[in-house]
Amino acid sequence: MTSTHAEIDRNRLGTLSVLAWIGDPAEGHDIPYLLAYTLGDGPGGREGTEEAARGLLQEMGLGIGDMVNGADRPQKFDVKIVLADNQVALTLPGLNATCTAPDEWVAAATESGQAYFLFATRAWPEAVPGKPVSPELLQAFAGDEGVLTSSAHCIVAVQSLQR
Secondary structure (H helix, E strand, O other), rough: OOOOOOOHHHHOOOOOOEEEEEOOOOHOOOOEEEEEEEEEOOOHHHHHHHHHHHHHHHHHOOOOOOEEHHHHHOOOOOOOEEEEOOEEEEEEEOOOEEEEEOOHHHHHHHHHHHEEEEEOOOOOOOOOOOOOOOOHHHHHHHHOHHHHHHHHEEEEEEOOOOO
């Protein structure tokens, strides 16, 4: 099969980060979310990073703003989430990133066997890996309509390496 567009240079994405969170289970929000985003620090700056993110999603066949259920396309779905203890590993074609998930996320992902994955095309330089993200900062970014409509949305099976 021949591609009609050039393969995306993954280095243009800059730093790829992931963040795992869950809503308030007491309010019935027990969905495990996993957000992938870039810091906007690629060689083309924030604009180039966002363009590269859109290109990667297009290359993967993930529409921006559309919901994809990975179970509906198991043979062509290139998004993998693996959980080992509280460590979450996200694998995309030619890329991977990891984060530590809270216990509630692990419990919800283990119970449901899946996570709601978002890949934001908008850079988020404030959410530097290794530094805590406040609930307010997370809500401001992940709840922003512009971020949501410019992201890919997927339901992804969570593979567990738990014993």
